[in-house]
């Protein structure tokens with residue numbers, strides 16, 4: 001039952017893909033539990049201090065994306081340990097606010113969508 | 122999100138996490154399905170969200186389609202002219218376009234249902250002709266990219282609507298203007314922005330290319346914050362005059378609730394308190410046209426938050442081209458930018474606050490009478506603005522006030538014909554001047570800035586021979602509050618009273 005890696009589909013909408021090599025859909029594999037050694041030393045400063053070994057949640061996914069996918073300008077994606085205001089997140093087509101936001105524990109095969117609304121109207 | 126404690130140990134009772142939804146995760150409408158989206162604390166499933174969303178759109182638009190606003194009982198929709206849609210490339214305009222298309226171009230039976238239980242899907246076309254207009258600003262704003270082709274590609278996917286790309290410099294294109302049959306305009310008239318009275322002289326060469334004229338105009342602005350305000354006004358007036366030239370009775374803009382709150386707060390903090398009603402909806406009669414035809418400017422997304430628009434765009438697979446920021450290079454973010462960051466941050470933590478701001482602004486009845494319309498933005502001018510401005514202007518000496526009062530008999534001045542916002546945009550200097558807007562800052566205008574076509578052709582401006590200054594007008598406290606510029610530090614105080622206990 002417990003897997004060592006999770007396969008997650010990450011998608012971007014509203015122009016957020018521009019921060020991620022302009023690729024709208026990413027298939028990512030990440031550890032099912034937060035590794036003891038953070039993938040990046042920077043991680044320790046904010047989220048890394050949270051217990052390592054916990055099941056991978058969306059917050060972990062965000063930092064994993066920052067370290068592995070984000071090409072530029074982290075501040076346009078992450079702010080104060082969560083997504084920047086104006087970015088909404090869907091977990092399997094459901095608002096993450098109904099799923100515990102960053103604390104939602106990822107399941108194998110989950111589809112996580114990040115949509116920017118900051119392009120104005 | 123601060124607490125990661127295990128709920129079993131009761132930590133939640135001590136430090137409750139802010140929950141973004143009211144009671145349960147079940148949809149409040151059908152009370153059956155699991156919710157998909159939280160919109161300002163209310164949980165909707167996908168199906169119910171779609172009907173809620175389209176209902177809000179129709180409620181903000183359809184009562185205003187017929188010339189006489191409808192009561193609760195709706196008659197057939199019979200507009201008196203065509204439809205123009207302002208398309209910016211942002212999410213709001215993409216969602217607006219999609220909704221118009223699904224409702225009035227090719228009715229989508231999966232979302233357009235008639236209320237009242239009777240199933241008669243409307244299939245008549247409401248507007249005979251629908252045009253999508255995009256105003257490209259990239260020639261005027263350094264470092265921005267031209268998105269016309271991208272937007273053309275998006276609109277081309279929709280049959281039954283026409284695409285009309287125009288450019289910001291068309292605001293200074295006297296050939297463009299005259300082709301459209303408006304009253305003649307004088308390209309030689311320019312105003313001196315370095316002078317508080319904005320003295321007007323007819324000494325510009327008549328053949329300045331429109332782009333050069335536009336650049337001179339923008340480069341003359343005294344602050345970085347004035348740039349987006351000036352560009353916004355040019356875009357809006359270009360859309361309005363395009364609408365009237367195409368016999369449009371309606372101009373729709375994709376301003377969402379969030380964007381409306383931003384423009385209201387940014388507007389008020391830049392002295393636009395007198396225009397709060399026009400920010401939401403406006404019946405516009407051009408300064409320069411005798412026919413009496415009006416364009417009704419409607420923002421059908423004004424009750425829908427940016428988040429809901431984002432979800433709609435995602436679920437409907439709408440391509441989002443994006444839009445450029447109107448920023449003066451080499452300067453700190455202006456009032457508009459700061460307000461946007463502030464409101465979007467506020468909306469995340471207090472989702473209801475943004476609609477409260479808009480509702481409260483809707484109840485504001487600006488004090489003071491209207492003294493005609495501004496020759497730049499064509500919105501109402503508050504009586505007494507010039508007198509008040511003259512009194513408080515630090516550099517306004519007695520002599521200058523006298524000149525002002527007699528300006529019509531001497532060098533004409535633009536200032537008396539401007540609303541407070543435009544007056545401030547042109548004359549209110551910051552602590553230090555921004556760097557040159559363009560590197561090739563050649564001065565073709567001999568210190569004069571060209572003026573938009575509608576300004577120099579305005580009957581008001583041309584015909585007004587006299588300017589009366591009533592000496593005994595003393596603005597009261599309220600007027601002062603409405604018109605005063607707010608520093609960033611006070612912005613939070615402005616909205617403080619709107620902050621609700623969530």
Ligand SMILES: [Zn+2]
Pocket residue numbers: 148149150151152153154165166167168169170
């Ligand atoms: Zn439902």
Ligand SMILES: [Zn+2]
Pocket residue numbers: 495496497498499500539540541542543544
């Ligand atoms: Zn004005």
